[in-house]
Amino acid sequence: MKTEYSFDNHYEFTGKIKTWSLVAIVIGVLGILYGFFADHGEMGIQRTFSNLLLCGYYFACVCICGVFFMAYQYAAQAGWSVAILRIPQALARTLPIAGLILIVIILAGLFTTHPEMIEGHEVKAPYLYAHWATKGLTDPSSKIYDAIITGKAPFLNIPFFLGTIIVLLFLYALFGRMLVRFSETEDQMGGMVNYEKSFKYSLIFLVIFGFTYPIFAFGGVMSLEAHWFSTMFGWYNLAALHVAGLSVITLILIYMYQSGYFQWIHVDHIHTLGKLMFGFSIFWTYVWFAQFFLTWYANMPEESVYFYKRWEPEYKWWFWLNIVLNFVSPLLLLMSRDAKRVLQRVKIVCIVLIIGHWLDYYLMIMPGTLKLPEGAKVPFGIEDFAIFVGFAGLFTFTALTALSKFKALVPAKHPFVDESLHHHI
Template sequence: MAHGTTNYNLDQKFDFTAALKKSILMTLAIGAVILAVGIILAMTGGHEHAEGDGHAFHWYERLFANIWINNVYFTGISVIGVFFFAIQYAAQAGWSVALKRIMLSFGYWLPIAGVLMIGSFFLINHDIFHWTHSYLFDKSSPEFDYIIDGKGSYFYWPLEKGTFPLFFVIRMVLFFGFWVFFFNKLKSLSYEEDLQGGTQYFFRLRKWSAIFLIFFAVSSSVSAWDWVLSIDTHWFSTMFGWYVFSSWFVAGLSAITLVTLFLKGKGYLEMVNENHIHDLGKFVFAFSIFWTYIWFSQFLLIYYANIPEETFYFVERLQSDVYSPFIFVNLGLNFFLPFLVLMTRDAKRHGIFLKLVCSLIILGHWFDFFLMIQPGTLGQNGGFGLMEIGMLLVYGSAFVFVVMSNLSKRNLIAKNHPMLEESYHHHI
């Protein structure tokens, strides 16, 4: 073992205490109660009424929209953990060695996310995705929609349009299948490196990380089109894949930072110093600005061109009593707050600032997906209430429980990583 790191306990494991388990499960239970109250209020509160287009709105549509928002959001945070882990190997980064297990642990949610996403799609697709209705593809029907009909093959190929969306489902299964495959491959090589040492595992990890990153570049964009953009089937944006990725990435970075600070606060990760924390803070700061750049670029291009089939997406949100306040919440939490609070060097090195900003960013980017999904599924019947709070708490605490329980099963530090010494001496 390299001389400089012998002072540290490199076999340290995170103790997932009964008290911590209890508090996470209590949060989940509270979320479930709030969700149940929200559902009961929606069922009894006269929410079943006809919309302007004659469609009767039912309480369960709001429940389904919430399931989809959280499916997409937490899938993204999970896969971003694996993505950021792979980036460290592809870039041959040394500073992050002590943090790699935290990034990797997020991937344990992916198999669960896949089951939830694929399972719920079969249950709720007609209430989330307008294009799943067969009459839209029937030229003799008054409901025939030539725009959706033109995109039909993208969903239904090789079957007839309006039947079973085979191509769409195949993509969903393939993306989750390969994400889980790459996660398991990187995980097993990383843990094997702990046992065997040497550099061969590093080079194998670098190769597999590079392959994963190529696949992720394509699959993250296509999944954004499939799972979010296709809700507003008439709308299109050439920047949407980047937009969803940037939102996922900032939320994932914030979650990695919070877990790191939590473990540091409990006395773990002695190798991680304020320079590592500063780097995480810089990533959160930089990619909050990147997300804003994508948000503004998409908005500006559509505003400036003023093409009706593009502008309705923003008009629907900006002119709505339900959603327009959340556009400002979105920008406030995801740009102005991190930009102003994390601008100084000191703020990026102090846990108190990072805990505050990262927690609010995770909430803020949930609102970002809320704004992407609810208007297209619920119209003016949406909103933010008990159902949304409850569902977010249920999903969030389940995600945290899975990450923490798996983090506790292995060493917190990749002790035989060839760049361990570099991480130990990291200084900026």
């Protein structure tokens, strides 16, 4: 770099990080093959499909957060974030890939079936969404007829379910692409035209996103246990998406800074990101506790089955570890002002929260899809870790590749760029 504020540098995605991301992808592929073809029977295949949904959903949510982050920054007319805007823009560019992978996983899980016992009858059930997608559940003449699922059939039917997931992912990716394109055009033209477009379309996106993301979460995750329902589940998922996405954005920024890029940022940018991570970790805890506590307080047995599964011996320890990682850790490590200004500490918290919200999604998905052998104590298998590593490598490779496609690492003609360079709190 010529000077501290030379914005014309270009990121080259090379070296160890690229090599290790490819190695991680290979580990993930081997984990998938191990799960599908090792001699574990239906249990191994079911675990693998569940892990693919878990990591595919997590991957998509982190990329959606890139669009969400850009949109609320534009809507708030925030200046501080301009210097780091390329990172959420890279996530937005990665969203079409993540969305396509998630759709493929859902399709494979819905249309690949296996024998399963329901109400004492053996049926052919899909590996994913069997609680509502198994044939016969909504047929009054069927031996496995389920009145509750029949009542939810207008939403929980394959055409509407797939159509909703595909349309919402397309809309989120479309708005992300538009915001990135406006920023790139702004770099060439200057002026306020493209900023005003970004502001307008960000407002439209936030309205659409606010009303539709709970539906996306209801379909993608909550319908895995279709008898259970929670009106708070969508906001609980949104909080998890936001904290995980913020952690990824911050971790990438710290990595880039330590690699010699983004040298115009300073400790106040990290401090602001730390405040967002801390604040929304507290919000996540509030929604988690409200969802958990109100089920008991209101004495709703039809909902308590969800938490009963997660209090079984094989999951209970992980249930409480979830709170330690996602609430206690940021509370103790990021509460003070000084803590948010120590790069290494913020970096550690980012890693803890990324792992913590993987565990959070794990506890949302696995107990409802995976039937563990009697007496099992630890719910994790080799494929759980291998597939997570594989998706981490895939995300790193695609996101940093997207970042390398920008001509410059800062939108130098953004009207608030000077404010961002002099950000101080």
